[in-house]
Amino acid sequence: MKKSLICVACPLGCPIEIEMENGEVISVTGNTCKRGDAYARTEITNPMRSLTTSVKVEGGVHPVVPVKSSAPIPKGKMFECMGVINQTSVKAPVKIGDVVIENILGLGVDIVATNCDSGK
Amino acid sequence: MFDYDLVVVGGGPAGMAAALKAREEGVEKIVILERAETLGGILEQCIHTGFGLHYFGEELSGPEYAGRFIEQVEATDIDVYTDTMVLNISEDNVVTAVNNSEGLMQFKAIAVVLAMGCRERPRGALSIAGSRPAGIMTAGTAQKYVNIDGYMPGKKVVILGSGDIGLIMARRMTLEGAEVKVVCELMSYSGGLQRNIVQCLDDFGIPLRLSCTVVKTHGKDRLEGVTIANVDERLQPIPGTEEYIECDTLLLSVGLIPENELSKDVGVELDRVTNGPVVDEYRETLQPGIFACGNVLQVHDLVDYVTEESQIAGKGAADYIFGKKKGGTYINTKGVDGVRYIVPQRVNIEGKENLKLYFRVGQVFKGAKVVVECDGNILSSRKKVKLAPGEMENVTITPEMLENMTKDSEIIVRIEQ
Numbered sequence: 394m395k396k397s398l399i400c401v402a403c404p405l406g407c408p409i410e411i412e413m414e415n416g417e418v419i420s421v422t423g424n425t426c427k428r429g430d431a432y433a434r435t436e437i438t439n440p441m442r443s444l445t446t447s448v449k450v451e452g453g454v455h456p457v458v459p460v461k462s463s464a465p466i467p468k469g470k471m472f473e474c475m476g477v478i479n480q481t482s483v484k485a486p487v488k489i490g491d492v493v494i495e496n497i498l499g500l501g502v503d504i505v506a507t508n509c510d511s512g513k
Numbered sequence: 514m515f516d517y518d519l520v521v522v523g524g525g526p527a528g529m530a531a532a533l534k535a536r537e538e539g540v541e542k543i544v545i546l547e548r549a550e551t552l553g554g555i556l557e558q559c560i561h562t563g564f565g566l567h568y569f570g571e572e573l574s575g576p577e578y579a580g581r582f583i584e585q586v587e588a589t590d591i592d593v594y595t596d597t598m599v600l601n602i603s604e605d606n607v608v609t610a611v612n613n614s615e616g617l618m619q620f621k622a623i624a625v626v627l628a629m630g631c632r633e634r635p636r637g638a639l640s641i642a643g644s645r646p647a648g649i650m651t652a653g654t655a656q657k658y659v660n661i662d663g664y665m666p667g668k669k670v671v672i673l674g675s676g677d678i679g680l681i682m683a684r685r686m687t688l689e690g691a692e693v694k695v696v697c698e699l700m701s702y703s704g705g706l707q708r709n710i711v712q713c714l715d716d717f718g719i720p721l722r723l724s725c726t727v728v729k730t731h732g733k734d735r736l737e738g739v740t741i742a743n744v745d746e747r748l749q750p751i752p753g754t755e756e757y758i759e760c761d762t763l764l765l766s767v768g769l770i771p772e773n774e775l776s777k778d779v780g781v782e783l784d785r786v787t788n789g790p791v792v793d794e795y796r797e798t799l800q801p802g803i804f805a806c807g808n809v810l811q812v813h814d815l816v817d818y819v820t821e822e823s824q825i826a827g828k829g830a831a832d833y834i835f836g837k838k839k840g841g842t843y844i845n846t847k848g849v850d851g852v853r854y855i856v857p858q859r860v861n862i863e864g865k866e867n868l869k870l871y872f873r874v875g876q877v878f879k880g881a882k883v884v885v886e887c888d889g890n891i892l893s894s895r896k897k898v899k900l901a902p903g904e905m906e907n908v909t910i911t912p913e914m915l916e917n918m919t920k921d922s923e924i925i926v927r928i929e930q
């Protein structure tokens with residue numbers, strides 16, 4: 394089975410073809426460099442994404458504070474993580490790097506604050 | 514009247530980097546005037562990651578990137594006035610500003626750095642038929658609502674324009690539960706990064722319609738829907754291709770314009786293409802002692818380059834303040850054959866350091882050469898795998914190249930297929 398995708402590891406955007414058999418990558422073609430090969434393999438077998446969103450803050454200058462996943466999470470888990478994050482709130486003051494949710498969904502990734510809110 | 518060596522207008526990444534550099538160069542009395550309640554500029558609302566890869570070698574979110582500079586500013590004795598709006602700059606460099614606690618204030622400066630950033634093209638700049646119901650806003654405004662005010666401006670969304678801010682907002686609204694129905698792009702290509710098309714649209718099955726625009730909005734008090742249509746090569750809607758799409762929100766992501774009201778008032782000459790000031794290699798405008806950097810000078814796609822450019826301006830301002838920046842013979846730079854503009858527009862041929870000319874192309878080129886020439890001599894020629902309007906490019910000019918130039922020379926950058 395052939396699958397095609399566009400490499401996004403750099404702005405060049407090479408069109409890549411991946412040949413698959415029984416869920417295994419047989420060959421990767423079309424990439425200009427090694428990074429494209431690596432990108433295509435993870436993207437086809439286990440795509441990962443960084444998640445950035447915001448979380449409610451009680452007593453803050455602003456009603457929400459931005460957060461990110463400390464490492465990329467599986468692409469298919471994004472909405473499930475959003476569900477957990479939207480149920481969460483933190484209390485001001487918040488600092489950059491504060492862990493808001495530890496080990497979200499058992500993925501081994503934390504949700505951390507990316508801005509500060511000194512509180513009202 | 515307050516006396517300062519350097520007054521910086523705008524406390525975004527550009528203003529902060531310029532102020533910090535000037536301080537590093539030994540300038541003593543520096544003040545940053547910022548209209549918003551905090552330093553950081555537009556980065557405060559850009560909560561996605563992708564900032565700082567060039568400058569810090571790691572991928573940060575907008576507030577994290579800004580946070581590093583805010584910390585540095587706070588560690589110095591650079592004065593900062595937030596919630597303070599600059600109203601006017603006079604020809605003898607007196608900056609007039611206003612805020613709630615102190616009222617009208619005047620700052621006398623030896624040098625001024627303009628770092629007011631840019632704003633988004635509003636709806637008025639487009640011609641879409643229909644009434645003016647609520648629910649139509651720029652993508653940046655929606656970004657502020659969602660990311661700072663924690664408020665979702667709508668549930669069913671159409672986005673016009675596939676610039677990066679529009680793409681980022683398509684994902685952001687989707688993650689928060691909205692349905693983004695389509696992103697329409699007038700041109701036959703997207704100006705956004707491929708990475709954003711994949712990760713903000715494809716990941717969520719949001720269609721990108723190229724050569725397509727919004728021709729009409731529907732609804733009286735609140736937007737109820739839009740009519741979209743395909744366009745021909747002359748970008749005119751093709752009759753018969755109209756399609757109605759139900760939505761309560763239309764986000765516009767149709768370009769950024771440098772914020773140059775203040776610059777115009779003080780008589781700074783603007784470039785017709787960039788809409789920013791005409792500057793030399795130290796980012797000094799034609800108005801002595803007034804420098805410009807960041808998005809007020811040219812719209813940047815990477816904040817890392819904003820920082821780099823602003824440090825150059827900060828150094829230039831310091832040299833000016835210490836009387837080291839005088840005289841010289843200035844010649845013009847010019848982009849032709851696919852090169853839309855060049856910053857800086859003027860270069861001192863007596864310069865003793867390497868300098869970079871930044872430029873943008875007007876269309877996509879593959880495997881073309883970037884050629885720099887002067888008085889018929891080729892100074893450099895480099896093949897590029899890809900050149901695209903969305904990405905700022907640069908070429909380096911060395912002092913050796915400048916040696917043989919005269920006051921009538923002109924440095925030309927062109928694309929050779």
Ligand SMILES: Cc1cc2nc3c(=O)[nH]c(=O)nc-3n(C[C@H](O)[C@H](O)[C@H](O)COP(=O)(O)OP(=O)(O)OC[C@H]3O[C@@H](n4cnc5c(N)ncnc54)[C@H](O)[C@@H]3O)c2cc1C
Nearest residue numbers: 523525526527548554555599629630653807808814815816
């Ligand atoms: C909506 C939007 C989204 C963006 N998203 C991205 C992105 O995702 N990634 C990216 O790399 N780049 C993005 N950019 C580009 C981004 O603007 C630059 O990367 C960077 O922030 C530019 O820095 P700056 O300091 O020149 O401008 P800004 O960050 O805009 O800072 C200018 C500052 O000047 C202040 N100011 C303006 N006028 C006055 C006045 N009269 N008196 C006092 N203060 C004043 C403003 O309040 C503001 O704080 C975005 C731009 C916009 C408009």
Ligand code: SF4
Nearest residue numbers: 400403406407425429
């Ligand atoms: S394959 Fe290499 S050159 Fe091509 S887009 Fe990917 S990273 Fe860039």
